[in-house]
Amino acid sequence: PRPGGLPLGLRSRGAYPPRELLWGLMLESGNDAAVAIAEHISGSEAAFARLMNDTARRLGLQDTHFTNPHGLHDPGHHTTAYDLAVMTRYALANDYFARLVCQPEKVLCRGDADWVRVLASTNRLLWYHEWIDGVKTGTTDPAGLCLVSSGSRGGGRLIAVVLDSEDRWEDSRRLLEWGFTAFQAVRSGTAGDAAGRVRVTGGRQRWVSAVLERDLAAMVPKGLARRVRMRVELPPRVGAPVTAGQVLGQAVLLLDHQEVARAGLRAGEAVGRAPWWRRVLPW
Numbered sequence: 001p002r003p004g005g006l007p008l009g010l011r012s013r014g015a016y017p018p019r020e021l022l023w024g025l026m027l028e029s030g031n032d033a034a035v036a037i038a039e040h041i042s043g044s045e046a047a048f049a050r051l052m053n054d055t056a057r058r059l060g061l062q063d064t065h066f067t068n069p070h071g072l073h074d075p076g077h078h079t080t081a082y083d084l085a086v087m088t089r090y091a092l093a094n095d096y097f098a099r100l101v102c103q104p105e106k107v108l109c110r111g112d113a114d115w116v117r118v119l120a121s122t123n124r125l126l127w128y129h130e131w132i133d134g135v136k137t138g139t140t141d142p143a144g145l146c147l148v149s150s151g152s153r154g155g156g157r158l159i160a161v162v163l164d165s166e167d168r169w170e171d172s173r174r175l176l177e178w179g180f181t182a183f184q185a186v187r188s189g190t191a192g193d194a195a196g197r198v199r200v201t202g203g204r205q206r207w208v209s210a211v212l213e214r215d216l217a218a219m220v221p222k223g224l225a226r227r228v229r230m231r232v233e234l235p236p237r238v239g240a241p242v243t244a245g246q247v248l249g250q251a252v253l254l255l256d257h258q259e260v261a262r263a264g265l266r267a268g269e270a271v272g273r274a275p276w277w278r279r280v281l282p283w
Contacts (some may be wrong), residue, residue: 023106026136027121034070045069059086073140081161088135088148088159093214101150102126102133124169125149132176135159137168151176156185156219179219187217188230188253189263195251196232200271203240209268210234210248218253218261229254234265242271 021037024030038048045068052066064079064087071077079087092098104126106119121127122137131151138146144164149172151158160175162168189195189212196210210232220228234249246267253261 020108022100023108023119026100027103027106027119029122029137029139031070031072038069056083056087059090061086071138071140073142081163084148084161085159088150088161092134092150092157092159098134101135123147123149125172129173132173133157147172149173149176151180153180154185155187156180156183156217158183158219182222183219184222184225185217186220186225186228186253187215188228189216189251191215192268194268195230195265196234196249198234198248199237200242201237201239202274203242203271204274205271208238208242208248208271210265211268212251213264213266216251216253216261216263218255220255220260224255227256228260232265240271240273242267244268244270 016033016036018037018040021030021033025033025037035045038045042048042051048069049066052069053064056064056066061079061083064083065076067074067077092101101123104121104123108117108119109115123135125132125147126134129151131153132149133152134150135148138148145168146163146165147161147168149160149162151160158176158179160172160179162171162175165171191212191214193212194209195212195216197207198210200206200208216230218228231252231254232249233252238248244267247264248267249265251263251265252259
C-alpha cells in the first residue's frame, strides 16, 4: 500500500534492500518506504505503531502517541517539540542513523551500475551549512512546516525543533546559532574509558573494569561547567562468568542534582569462572 504525501515510487511486490528504504525514507520522505519498513518488521502498520508507542513509553515520552509509521495526519497521532528532541537524541546515538541523516544526498547503485538513483535530502540546511548535521523535515496541512535539526561545534551537539514555522530553515538556523552562544560542551569520558570496577565473585580475577559504552557528554549553560559531576551506578559485586561487553551499570552526568546525560557501563574484559577448588577452599 502507498499512503499519500511524498512517495519514493516503490513498485508493488518489488524487492528492496532495507537500507535503500531507510535512505529513501529519511532523505526524500518516502512515505511508501515507511510503510514497507513497518510491514517488514512488524507485519502491519498497526503492529509497528504499537512498537513505536512501546519505545516512546520506554523513553518517558508522555505527550506522544503514534498511529502510523509515516507521520501523515491522524487525530490520534501526535507529539510535542520536547518529545521530538528526546526521540532525536536517542536516534542520534545510533551511528548508522547519525551518518544517514547528515547526508545532503545519496547515490544508490545496484549491480555494475546498471541501476542508479540519486536521493536528495529535503533538509535544505544540509546543503548550505557544514556544521549542521541533521535531521528530518515534516510537512502536513495541520502541522505546517516542521523541522528537527542538529548541529555540532566545539565537541558539542545541539538539537532544534520548529513546528508550524513560516520559515523553518531560518528559524532552525537561528535557534542552533543561539544555542552555541549560550551553551558549552562538557565531556566526562569517551567510549571505552574506565569509570569504575566491580568485585567478581567466583572468578579467575577479583575485579572487572566498567567502561563507558559511548561518550559521556552534555551541553550546559556557559559558566556552569564546574558544577557538573559524574555519578557511577554499579552493583557491589557480580558473579562469574562475566562476558566482555556485559552490562554492569550506568554513568550519569549531573548539573547540580539534575541529570543531563547518561551512558551505559559495560565489562571491559571477560572474567572466567575460577576452578572449583578456588571456589570451595578459603584460600
